[in-house]
Amino acid sequence: MPDIEGAGGAPVLVILCRVAGSDPEHALMRGLPHLTPRMQGEILRYRRAEDRLARLVVRLALRHALLRLGFAAESDLNAWTRTPTGRPHLAGSAADFSLSHAGDLVAVAVGTGYRLGVDVEWFRPVEREAFRRFLLPREVDGDDPDCRRLLRAWSLREAVLKADGNGLLASEADVRRVGEGCGPGGRRWWTDTLDVEGGCLTLAADRRPDRVVREDVGLSDLLGTAPIVGWSGPASAPEREWTV
Structure with missing residues (x-):
């Protein structure tokens, strides 16, 4: 653990x-x-x-x-x-x-000490045209039967918009710009996307997490009915390879 x-x-x-x-x-x-x-x-x-x-x-x-x-x-x-x-x-x-x-x-x-957003998506075929208003062309088009590229891109938007807290108010242009590294209002967010079995997970934060x-x-x-207060395990890995 x-x-x-x-x-x-x-x-x-x-x-x-x-x-x-x-x-x-x-x-x-x-x-x-x-x-x-x-x-x-x-x-x-x-x-x-x-x-x-x-x-x-x-x-x-x-x-x-x-x-x-x-x-x-x-x-x-x-x-x-x-x-x-x-x-x-x-x-x-x-x-x-x-x-x-x-x-x-x-x-x-x-x-x-952070402002956080998280999003999970499960890979499956989706209607690409429904996402075209919000994503960049390179994220929507291409040979990608399970729409993995598109859903990773959408997970990125969802995580940033959740962290920002004003997702429902963001314009289509603001949502697209998340793929270029800018959140709503031009704010910069740290993000990382990991593939998990059957899908992907994106974490967004207002600064790079220490761990x-x-x-x-x-x-x-x-x-479980009893709260678990203490536990032990190996030291966590920093940066990209999250501890599992």
């Missing part, structure tokens, strides 16, 4: 969970008691079992990450709220976070 208490500065912790083959109703029965009644209601209003499961898991993954980073007081998610533009955050907390789910992939990024630690977990880890 990754060691995030080693030297090298405050880490950004990225939690990745795959929920394929999970029983949504069983997971909901076990996982909902960990969340506030208000959050339970938000999850249960979705009609599709897969949508309820994804929203449950992404919140349990956030709880898991907060416990890992020592934010036990915030891990009940009672302080969960949203900005006027819809960006979720924990009122009064030093921790910033971002959430994403696509297909059977769920990702959460949490850290202190990025990735932890792959199973749904059973997130459904």
Whole structure:
């Protein structure tokens, strides 16, 4: 298991969970008691079992990450709220976070001293023309049956727009310019995209993180009833090769 208490500065912790083959109703029965009644209601209003499961898991993954980073007081998610533009955050907390789910992939990024955005996409054929307004021609066109190039490019936009927090207000031109290294308003963001099994994950931050630690977990880890306070493992690798 990754060691995030080693030297090298405050880490950004990225939690990745795959929920394929999970029983949504069983997971909901076990996982909902960990969340506030208000959050339970938000999850249960979705009609599709897969949508309820994804929203449950992404919140349990956030709880898991907060416990890992020592934010036990915030891990009940009672302080969960949203900005006027819809960006979720924990009122009064030093921790910033971002959430994403696509297909059977769920990702959460949490850290202190950073403004963060995370996005996961699963590779599959998509209608290219629907993305042409937002991406550069080189990102849309070409022989790419699973649309991997396009979906990596889209994941980049999603992560930056989530970090910026004003994604819904960004113009089409601003979204395209993310591919040229500029976020909305010309702001520069550090980004990195990794391929994961069946898809990709992009992390965006307002500055290069001191360390990025990735932890792959199973749904059973997130459904554990006892918070895990301490752990040990090898020192994390810096920069591009995130610790797994």
